[in-house]
Amino acid sequence: MGIIERIKEIEAEMARTQKNKATEYHLGQLKAKIAKLRTQLLEPPKGSSGAGEGFEVTKYGHGRVALIGFPSVGKSTLLTMLTGTHSEAASYEFTTLTCIPGIIHYNDTKIQLLDLPGIIEGASEGKGRGRQVIAVSKSSDIVLMVLDASKSEGHRQILTKELEAVGLRLNKKPPQIYFKKKKTGGISFNSTMQLTHVDEKLCYQILHEYKIHNAEVLFREDATVDDLIDVIEGNRKYMKCIYVYNKIDVVGIDDVDKLARQPNSIVISCNLKLNLDRLLAKMWEAMGLVRVYTKPQGQQPDFGDPVVLSADRGGCTVEDFCNHIHRSLVKDVKYVLVWGSSARHYPQHCGLSHVLQDEDVVQIVKKKERESEGRGRFKSHTTGPARIADREKKAPLKT
Numbered sequence: 001m002g003i004i005e006r007i008k009e010i011e012a013e014m015a016r017t018q019k020n021k022a023t024e025y026h027l028g029q030l031k032a033k034i035a036k037l038r039t040q041l042l043e044p045p046k047g048s049s050g051a052g053e054g055f056e057v058t059k060y061g062h063g064r065v066a067l068i069g070f071p072s073v074g075k076s077t078l079l080t081m082l083t084g085t086h087s088e089a090a091s092y093e094f095t096t097l098t099c100i101p102g103i104i105h106y107n108d109t110k111i112q113l114l115d116l117p118g119i120i121e122g123a124s125e126g127k128g129r130g131r132q133v134i135a136v137s138k139s140s141d142i143v144l145m146v147l148d149a150s151k152s153e154g155h156r157q158i159l160t161k162e163l164e165a166v167g168l169r170l171n172k173k174p175p176q177i178y179f180k181k182k183k184t185g186g187i188s189f190n191s192t193m194q195l196t197h198v199d200e201k202l203c204y205q206i207l208h209e210y211k212i213h214n215a216e217v218l219f220r221e222d223a224t225v226d227d228l229i230d231v232i233e234g235n236r237k238y239m240k241c242i243y244v245y246n247k248i249d250v251v252g253i254d255d256v257d258k259l260a261r262q263p264n265s266i267v268i269s270c271n272l273k274l275n276l277d278r279l280l281a282k283m284w285e286a287m288g289l290v291r292v293y294t295k296p297q298g299q300q301p302d303f304g305d306p307v308v309l310s311a312d313r314g315g316c317t318v319e320d321f322c323n324h325i326h327r328s329l330v331k332d333v334k335y336v337l338v339w340g341s342s343a344r345h346y347p348q349h350c351g352l353s354h355v356l357q358d359e360d361v362v363q364i365v366k367k368k369e370r371e372s373e374g375r376g377r378f379k380s381h382t383t384g385p386a387r388i389a390d391r392e393k394k395a396p397l398k399t
């Protein structure tokens with residue numbers, strides 16, 4: 001029997017099993033069995049380089065966004081509108097057959113947007129180009145799930161299930177469970193609070209299923225069995241997802257209103273160019289990029305060319321900022337001067353661990369270099385960083 005058939009069989013058994021206290025342990029075990037099989041399914045077939053074969057596109061810019069959706073929801077139309085790169089759009093399904101990259105220029109940053117073939121139910125098991133599409137979406141920083149506003153709401157659930165089946169977790173934080181395998185000592189199970197979903201016995205059974213007999217487990221929140229399995233598997237990817245409802249031009253206003261009120265959702269129309277600006281703003285916000293402007297000593301900051309950091313990838317500390325400029329810079333840094341929303345004073349003297357925020361201005365003061373300025377510039381407490389940037393762009397200070 002193949003892996004997919006075994007998954008189907010266990011799913012059928014779970015559907016047959018009534019959920020109650022007595023079956024809780026058995027159901028937990030079945031969940032772990034499915035998770036193990038799905039992980040096996042994700043392993044690339046022997047002799048291939050990976051599941052994304054034929055779809056490799058070089059990463060470019062400060063972040064990557066994937067367009068995921070059923071066929072003909074308007075993904076290619078949207079890529080063409082947002083990036084100016086043409087991607088064939090047509091009224092028939094599966095118009096797009098590979099990965100088409102485009103670039104969005106936004107807030108002085110470049111974001112790579114990827115158009116992909118439509119996926120369908122069963123994509124996670126390899127239907128259509130599902131596996132390749134999903135591999136590409138895993139390589140991106142956020143996902144735009146494009147949906148047809150005139151079609152069933154069920155599409156969103158189906159796609160979410162497909163993405164979850166391959167280990168993607170949308171708009172969810174990693175579970176607060178500490179888990180560490182050990183060589184000896186048996187299993188130590190602890191929690192910092194009352195647990196309502198998982199008890200010691202259930203945890204033991206799940207670990208047993210994974211043939212783990214020595215480990216430390218600490219629940220820091222009232223997590224579920226699924227959360228525990230996610231932590232043991234350790235290969236989950238936590239990503240932000242924006243639900244983009246396209247084609248609102250063919251839907252009544254009441255339905256549009258309902259869709260627009262859902263969390264992490266936005267309604268648009270490519271045909272009428274409706275709400276595309278707000279989509280970009282939402283996407284930018286979800287990416288959590290932090291632009292930091294470098295100010296060389298005695299010179300104006302370069303406001304056109306920020307160093308772009310991200311809390312999710314690489315971090316946003318002064319040290320991360322220095323590493324971005326040059327690997328060997330950190331050891332020469334005495335301290336830095338920071339202007340902007342992360343600074344309490346204008347400027348603030350900061351060390352390497354200081355966390356920078358979007359639109360901060362940083363001047364590096366190196367060891368054996370004397371600070372000769374910093375006083376009297378950017379000093380207004382009432383001016384926000386964005387406005388500083390604007391002012392500086394319009395009327396650069398003479399230095």
Ligand SMILES: Nc1nc2c(ncn2[C@@H]2O[C@H](COP(=O)(O)OP(=O)(O)OP(=O)(O)O)[C@@H](O)[C@H]2O)c(=O)[nH]1
Nearest residue numbers: 071072073074075076077090094095096118270271
């Ligand atoms: N009414 C309406 N139609 C749209 C809108 N956006 C796109 N379409 C149409 O929807 C059809 C499918 O658009 P595509 O951009 O090819 O969709 P896709 O998601 O890329 O499709 P596949 O590549 O086949 O998966 C085309 O006929 C578009 O003209 C919209 O905002 N409103």
Ligand SMILES: [K+]
Nearest residue numbers: 072090092095
């Ligand atoms: K199409």
Ligand SMILES: [Mg+2]
Nearest residue numbers: 075076095096
């Ligand atoms: Mg397309």
